[in-house]
Every structure is written in C-alpha cells, then in structure tokens.
Amino acid sequence: MNEQAIKDLLYKLADDELILGHRNSEWTGFGPILEEDIAFSSMAQDKIGHSLAFYTLLQELGESDPDTVAFTRNARQFHNSQLVELPNGEYDFSLIRHFLYDNAEIIRFEMLSQSNYEPIAKVATKLKGEVKYHVLHANTWIRNLGSSTEEAILRLQSSLNEALPYALGMFEVSTFEQELIDTGIYGGEEAVKAEWLQRVQAVLGKTKLKLPELNGITPKLGGRYGEHTAHLQPLLDEMSEVFNIDPTAEW
Amino acid sequence: MSLTSLDPRVTRLHLPDGEIPPMEQKPALDQFETYEVFHLKKEGAAYTYVGPVHAPNEEVGFLFAKEQYSRRFPCVGLWIIRTDHIQVTPYAGDGENIYEMIRAEEPGTRSEQAEPYEIFQLKKRGKAHVHAGRVTATSFQEALQEAKQAFGEKGPVVNVWIVKSGHVLQSGEEDRDMWLTVPDKKYREATAYKVMDKITKFKEEQRNTPA
Numbered sequence: 001m002n003e004q005a006i007k008d009l010l011y012k013l014a015d016d017e018l019i020l021g022h023r024n025s026e027w028t029g030f031g032p033i034l035e036e037d038i039a040f041s042s043m044a045q046d047k048i049g050h051s052l053a054f055y056t057l058l059q060e061l062g063e064s065d066p067d068t069v070a071f072t073r074n075a076r077q078f079h080n081s082q083l084v085e086l087p088n089g090e091y092d093f094s095l096i097r098h099f100l101y102d103n104a105e106i107i108r109f110e111m112l113s114q115s116n117y118e119p120i121a122k123v124a125t126k127l128k129g130e131v132k133y134h135v136l137h138a139n140t141w142i143r144n145l146g147s148s149t150e151e152a153i154l155r156l157q158s159s160l161n162e163a164l165p166y167a168l169g170m171f172e173v174s175t176f177e178q179e180l181i182d183t184g185i186y187g188g189e190e191a192v193k194a195e196w197l198q199r200v201q202a203v204l205g206k207t208k209l210k211l212p213e214l215n216g217i218t219p220k221l222g223g224r225y226g227e228h229t230a231h232l233q234p235l236l237d238e239m240s241e242v243f244n245i246d247p248t249a250e251w
Numbered sequence: 252m253s254l255t256s257l258d259p260r261v262t263r264l265h266l267p268d269g270e271i272p273p274m275e276q277k278p279a280l281d282q283f284e285t286y287e288v289f290h291l292k293k294e295g296a297a298y299t300y301v302g303p304v305h306a307p308n309e310e311v312g313f314l315f316a317k318e319q320y321s322r323r324f325p326c327v328g329l330w331i332i333r334t335d336h337i338q339v340t341p342y343a344g345d346g347e348n349i350y351e352m353i354r355a356e357e358p359g360t361r362s363e364q365a366e367p368y369e370i371f372q373l374k375k376r377g378k379a380h381v382h383a384g385r386v387t388a389t390s391f392q393e394a395l396q397e398a399k400q401a402f403g404e405k406g407p408v409v410n411v412w413i414v415k416s417g418h419v420l421q422s423g424e425e426d427r428d429m430w431l432t433v434p435d436k437k438y439r440e441a442t443a444y445k446v447m448d449k450i451t452k453f454k455e456e457q458r459n460t461p462a
Contacts, residue, residue: 030260035315036315038315038319038322039314039315042318045436045438049436129427129428129429130432136429137314140310140311144308144311
C-alpha cells in the first residue's frame with residue numbers, strides 16, 4: 001500500500017476541514033440570529049474535530065503531531081481547495097460555500113467509510129453522522145431561502161455564480177488518483193464530482209436558483225498542490241497567533 | 252476613522268468609530284413563531300420536554316433544536332411541535348391529579364375518523380413534561396378522556412399537553428448517527444476545563460513573589 005498516496009489523501013481532507021472550520025468559526029458571535037450562530041459555530045467546531053482526526057492518522061504514518069502540522073506550515077504547504085480559504089463575505093456567500101462544500105464532503109465520507117484502508121474507514125464511519133447534519137443544515141437553508149424573497153434569491157444566485165469555479169476546484173485530481181482508485185482506498189474525484197452534481201442539482205431544483213452552465217467555467221485549480229489565493233496566509237497567521245506566542249500553552 | 256478592536260474580525264468590518272446611526276424601526280411582533288422541543292436521552296426512555304426554539308418553520312426549527320438542545324450529553328432522537336398545535340389543560344397543584352379536577356367537555360368539532368394524539372404529562376411543577384403515550388380520538392376533548400383512562404390513574408399529574416400525532420416532526424431511525432459522537436465532545440462541557448489547579452498554582456506564585 002502506497003503510503004505517499006494515503007498521506008496525500010489525508011492532507012487534502014484534513015486541510016479542507018481545518019481551513020473551512022476556521023473560516024466558519026469567524027462567524028461566532030456575528031451570526032445573523034442567535035440560533036443560527038450557535039448552529040454554525042457547532043459545525044465549525046465539528047470540522048476542526050474532523051481535521052484533528054485526519055491529522056492524527058497522519059501522525060500514525062510518521063508525520064508531525066497535529067498541532068505542529070496545523071500551526072507551523074505556510075500557505076504553500078497546505079493542500080486545501082481554494083474554495084475553503086476565501087473570506088466569509090456576507091452570510092449568503094458563507095451559506096452557498098457551506099452547501100457546495102458539505103454536499104461533496106458527505107460523499108467523500110460515505111466513500112471513505114467503505115475504504116480498504118481501515119483507519120480511514122473507521123474515522124469516516126464514526127464522523128459521517130456529523131457531516132449528515134451539516135448537509136441537512138445547508139440544504140434546508142438553501143431550499144428555504146432559495147425560494148423566498150427576491151433579495152435572498154438574488155444574493156444567493158450571485159454567490160453561487162461566484163463560488164462555483166472554486167467549488168469545481170475541490171475535485172482537482174491527485175498525482176496518486178488512479179492508484180487510490182485501483183487499490184480501493186478512495187473512489188476518486190471524478191466519481192465524487194458526478195454524484196455531487198446530482199445532489200446539488202436536486203436541491204437547487206426545488207428553488208428559484210440556477211446552477212450556471214458548467215461548460216463555460218474554468219475550475220480554480222492548484223489548491224491541492226499548494227497554490228493558493230492571497231487569503232490563505234493571513235488566515236494561517238491569525239489562526240496560529242497564540243501557538244506562535246507560546247507553543248506550550250494549554251487551556 | 253474606523254473602529255479598531257482587539258478582535259481582528261471586528262476591525263475588518265471597518266465600522267465607523269463613534270456614534271452608530273439609529274436602526275430602522277421594526278414592525279411590532281416581527282418575530283419567528285415558536286416550536287416546542289422534546290428529546291430522547293436513550294433507547295427505552297420517554298421523550299421529555301427540553302424547551303422552545305424560535306424558527307421560521309418546522310424544518311428550520313429542527314436544525315436549531317438539534318444544536319440548542321442536543322449539542323451536549325447523549326441524545327438519540329428529537330421531536331418538534333409548533334407551540335400553537337399543543338392543547339394545554341389547566342394546572343393543578345403539586346400532589347393533585349388534574350384528570351380528577353376537570354369535567355369532560357363536549358368537543359366543538361370532531362374529526363370524521365378517529366386519529367392518534369400524543370399525550371405529555373407533568374408530574375410535578377418545575378419538572379418537565381414527559382411523553383406518556385398515544386391515544387386515538389376524534390377531538391382534543393375525547394383524547395383527554397382517553398388519556399385519563401390510559402394514564403390518569405398513576406397520578407399525581409399537574410398538567411397535560413395534547414397534540415395530534417401528525418403535528419409532531421420526529422427524527423427518524425436513520426438520523427440517529429447525527430448524535431453518535433456528541434458524548435465524545437467533552438470540550439463542550441464546563442467540567443472538561445479543569446482550571447482550579449492552574450488558578451491555585453498561579454496564586455501560589457503570586458504569594459511567593461516579593462512585592
């Protein structure tokens with residue numbers, strides 16, 4: 001079993017979860033209403049928990065401990081898709097990103113729970129239920145707001161148009177793609193993307209929102225290979241501020 | 252000048268420093284409706300009232316209830332009921348039985364066919380309503396009489412809530428894994444933060460440092 005391929009897969013999963021978890025946590029105390037603030041913050045916490053689970057698997061494969069991996073790398077060393085590092089914008093953008101991201105994430109978790117690589121299968125099986133709630137949350141809001149007022153529909157549509165090229169970047173294939181598929185470790189990005197499109201369309205079909213024509217869109221690639229937007233490094237600097245002041249701090 | 256804060260998220264909002272312009276007046280009673288939430292702590296227990304949520308509709312109510320009432324401690328299921336779908340009896344005093352104190356009333360309307368109703372009982376003031384079971388009836392009044400027959404003898408019961416079963420949004424069997432990992436999330440519980448040792452140590456150090 002190729003360890004490099006598994007590490008590559010774990011890094012991309014973990015980095016997506018960490019960066020989006022951090023981004024979404026920026027809403028804590030700023031959410032549109034108290035109940036939603038609590039729900040969004042809880043899900044952000046879950047995502048950071050998922051990154052910890054994957055970083056722990058990496059540590060078992062000989063990588064540094066999770067804190068070191070999370071807090072001491074620079075942007076070039078991160079494998080997250082560019083979608084998750086974009087600033088929060090207004091709530092419509094954060095909701096659309098949540099919708100596009102989590103509908104892909106649940107497919108990855110469903111696939112990985114069947115993985116031949118048992119440590120990943122175990123983690124995915126255990127955490128799948130959390131992602132299921134995240135998807136329920138995202139889909140419920142998109143269904144409700146996507147068929148409500150003119151302002152809500154316009155805002156969501158414009159955020160959807162803006163986020164989509166980045167969302168397609170989530171499915172950037174790995175150097176080890178074929179190997180992961182052939183060995184039954186992971187079903188691969190093309191399979192995730194095909195299923196994702198169906199699920200996303202099914203929800204949007206119940207709203208007044210329209211998925212833009214995909215043929216005319218160039219996916220924002222590079223994130224999986226360390227190419228990021230200017231937004232990632234400032235996020236990392238802020239996230240690791242306490243760690244950098246005192247790496248031994250406990251709370 | 253824009254506002255600068257120790258919280259970088261606040262600074263990034265570029266809020267004007269100084270007086271905040273007044274907010275637009277909201278219409279009176281511009282609020283979400285309320286839903287009542289019941290949780291099931293474990294298999295074999297009864298659904299128990301945990302509190303209300305404000306939400307624009309039932310399904311969003313479920314999302315909020317899930318995080319507000321089941322983000323800590325074990326849970327295997329949630330029920331959500333719109334507040335005005337619940338019929339409430341008068342309250343008896345502790346130790347009394349409300350079923351014995353109210354007269355059977357003629358219903359104003361009856362459904363053509365009997366339908367199921369859920370019965371929730373409060374055993375003691377200050378406690379929570381607990382699901383006693385289900386009865387079949389053609390009206391709330393008949394459901395109350397049925398409930399008296401079925402559950403009323405094991406008093407005291409100080410208050411009863413009656414709801415048509417069709418008005419209860421219930422989580423399903425397949426939803427259970429949404430709560431699977433909640434008991435592991437110790438970081439959501441105050442007891443996970445053991446700070447007294449650190450505070451005692453800090454005070455020791457302060458005492459031993461010459462002023």
